[in-house]
Amino acid sequence: MSWLVTGGAGYIGAHVVRVMAESGEDVVVYDDLSTGSADRVPSGVPLVVGSVLDRELLEKTIRDHSVTGVVHIAAKKQVGESVELPLHYYRENVTGLQTLLEAMTATGVSRIVFSSSAAVYGMPDVDLVTEDTPCAPMSPYGETKLVGEWLIAAAARAHGLRAISLRYFNVAGAAAPELSDGGVFNLVPMVFERLEAGEAPHIFGDDYATPDGTCVRDYIHVQDIASAHQAAAARLNEAPEGTSLILNIGRGEGSSVREVVERILKVTDNEDRTPDVTARRAGDPARVVASADRIREELGWTARLDLDDMIDSAWQGWRHRHG
Incomplete structure (x- = not known):
C-alpha cells in the first residue's frame, strides 16, 4: 500500500503522515503549502507541491508513486472566513474533492479516508452527538464538509470506492513542538x-445552561486524531467495495471553556490572572460532545490522551514557535 496524504504538510496532516510513516506505510505528501510547511514533512517522505484542483498533477502523482489509497485532509477550515468567502470555500473544499475523486477513479485508486468535521452538526441539542444526530451546519465551511461526505458516499456506491469519513471534534496539542499548530484560531492558542501580550484571556459568555455557565466541548489530542486516521486506513485495506462509513473522532468527554482556561493559566504560571467574561458569540452552542462508541466498535480505536496532555504539549509547541 502507498498512501497519498493531501494537506500532509499542515498541522493535522503532518501528524497523520508521521504516524503512518512510522508504522511502515509508504506515504506521499501532496500540499499547496498555503498554510502548511515543507519543514513538517519527515525526511524520506516525498512532497509534491500542488493544488487539489489540478487533476493532471494529481493523476501524475498517483501514477508516479503507485498510490493505492488517499487520506484527504487538504481543505480551507476557518469558519469565519468561510462566511466571508463562501465561493472560495466551496471551490477548494467541494470542487477540490470532486477533482481528487475524478483522479482516483481515472487511476484505479479505490480507498479514501476523508477528514470531515463536527461542524456538520451545527447546534445539536443532545447530551452526546452520535453519527445519527441530524446535521444542520451553520457555516459554509460546515456545509462543504457535509457535501463532501455526500459526494464520497455517492462515489462509493457508483464506483465501488471504499471510504471512511472522520468527523473531528475540537483538536488541540502536538506530538512534538515542531509539529504544533501555527494558527491562532482555536481556544488554546488564543489564550496563549x-x-x-500581557492581557487576560476572553471567555465568551458565562450564562449557558452548563455546570459553570461556559460552553462545553469535546477536546481531542491531535496525536489521537492521527492514530484514528491510521486505524481507518488499515480498515480500508480489508473493506469490501462500496464501504462508506462515517465516524466521530472524540473522547466522549466534555470540558468547559472555563476549565480549559484555568488549566492553561496553571500550566503557564498565570494563576493570578482573571479571565475577562464578554458577551456570547453568535452561533456558539452550549454543549457539543461526541459519542465515540461507533469508532471503537468499527475500528477498535479509542483516544489515549487527555486535556492535560493537550495543553502541556500545545504550550511546549507555542514556546518553540514564539521563543
Missing part, C-alpha cells in the same frame, strides 16, 4: 496569545 492573550497571555503573551
Whole structure:
C-alpha cells in the first residue's frame, strides 16, 4: 500500500503522515503549502507541491508513486472566513474533492479516508452527538464538509470506492513542538496569545445552561486524531467495495471553556490572572460532545490522551514557535 496524504504538510496532516510513516506505510505528501510547511514533512517522505484542483498533477502523482489509497485532509477550515468567502470555500473544499475523486477513479485508486468535521452538526441539542444526530451546519465551511461526505458516499456506491469519513471534534496539542499548530484560531492558542501580550484571556459568555455557565466541548489530542486516521486506513485495506462509513473522532468527554482556561493559566504560571467574561458569540452552542462508541466498535480505536496532555504539549509547541 502507498498512501497519498493531501494537506500532509499542515498541522493535522503532518501528524497523520508521521504516524503512518512510522508504522511502515509508504506515504506521499501532496500540499499547496498555503498554510502548511515543507519543514513538517519527515525526511524520506516525498512532497509534491500542488493544488487539489489540478487533476493532471494529481493523476501524475498517483501514477508516479503507485498510490493505492488517499487520506484527504487538504481543505480551507476557518469558519469565519468561510462566511466571508463562501465561493472560495466551496471551490477548494467541494470542487477540490470532486477533482481528487475524478483522479482516483481515472487511476484505479479505490480507498479514501476523508477528514470531515463536527461542524456538520451545527447546534445539536443532545447530551452526546452520535453519527445519527441530524446535521444542520451553520457555516459554509460546515456545509462543504457535509457535501463532501455526500459526494464520497455517492462515489462509493457508483464506483465501488471504499471510504471512511472522520468527523473531528475540537483538536488541540502536538506530538512534538515542531509539529504544533501555527494558527491562532482555536481556544488554546488564543489564550496563549492573550497571555503573551500581557492581557487576560476572553471567555465568551458565562450564562449557558452548563455546570459553570461556559460552553462545553469535546477536546481531542491531535496525536489521537492521527492514530484514528491510521486505524481507518488499515480498515480500508480489508473493506469490501462500496464501504462508506462515517465516524466521530472524540473522547466522549466534555470540558468547559472555563476549565480549559484555568488549566492553561496553571500550566503557564498565570494563576493570578482573571479571565475577562464578554458577551456570547453568535452561533456558539452550549454543549457539543461526541459519542465515540461507533469508532471503537468499527475500528477498535479509542483516544489515549487527555486535556492535560493537550495543553502541556500545545504550550511546549507555542514556546518553540514564539521563543
